[in-house]
Amino acid sequence: MVHVVRYESPESWAEHVAARFASFLADEPAARVALPTGATPEPVYDGIVQAVAAGVASFGRAHVFLLDEFGGVPRDAKGRCDVMLHRELLDHVDLPAANYHRFDPEAEDIAAMCAAYDATLQQPLDLVMLGIGRNGHVGMNEPGTSPDSPTRRVELAPSTTQASVRYFGEGAALPTWGITLGLAQILAARTIWILATGEGKADIIRDVLLEPVSATRPASLLRGHPNCWFFLDAAAASKLPVGVLSRG
Numbered sequence: 001m002v003h004v005v006r007y008e009s010p011e012s013w014a015e016h017v018a019a020r021f022a023s024f025l026a027d028e029p030a031a032r033v034a035l036p037t038g039a040t041p042e043p044v045y046d047g048i049v050q051a052v053a054a055g056v057a058s059f060g061r062a063h064v065f066l067l068d069e070f071g072g073v074p075r076d077a078k079g080r081c082d083v084m085l086h087r088e089l090l091d092h093v094d095l096p097a098a099n100y101h102r103f104d105p106e107a108e109d110i111a112a113m114c115a116a117y118d119a120t121l122q123q124p125l126d127l128v129m130l131g132i133g134r135n136g137h138v139g140m141n142e143p144g145t146s147p148d149s150p151t152r153r154v155e156l157a158p159s160t161t162q163a164s165v166r167y168f169g170e171g172a173a174l175p176t177w178g179i180t181l182g183l184a185q186i187l188a189a190r191t192i193w194i195l196a197t198g199e200g201k202a203d204i205i206r207d208v209l210l211e212p213v214s215a216t217r218p219a220s221l222l223r224g225h226p227n228c229w230f231f232l233d234a235a236a237a238s239k240l241p242v243g244v245l246s247r248g
């Protein structure tokens, strides 16, 4: 079942998604959650940091799984997903270091590293939070990904490499490959949240929700999930008919 929730402004969107996350964690303090990086979740992470500082929620018993990671770029590059998640969230909350799970693109045996990651996910994730690419990717599951694909090394779509300049900065070497949580592990999660803001995401949000389900737009494969939520600001929802929306 897909729920589509629209918020009037980017500010109210961020505030409400952060509050929903804080209450999710308050209800399920030992939740296992996969978290994205990128521009979209940044203001949500600000709100979650505030909620944790205010004692509304705690990561003390939670487990956080990094959704994806870029390969072939320095470990400390500012656009590495691990670096971004630390900067925006993990450095400011009470998650025990041992409860953080991330990929190691420098591993000698990437396939074994990915298999070990999936082995820890035999117990499904309680929540996967996702951004969405303009080509419909989720994590680094690019167009053409089949729904049963595991966690693995992937080649990035050229547009994904180009878009990563906003994380790595002008002139920096950009990644052409990465490691992503598989669609199989995402679809096995109890709850999926897809976050999108801004008019640049309006076309893909419309296509993902209204066009036929297709691996050419991987996010559309999530429509078959029993508990999948799209949280959109007004700009990202602007090409949807009102009938599919709930007001946030």
Ligand code: PGA
Pocket: 037, 038, 039, 040, 041, 131, 132, 133, 134, 137, 138, 139
């Ligand atoms: P963004 O990236 O949040 O920086 O727009 C989303 C994505 O490409 O998955």
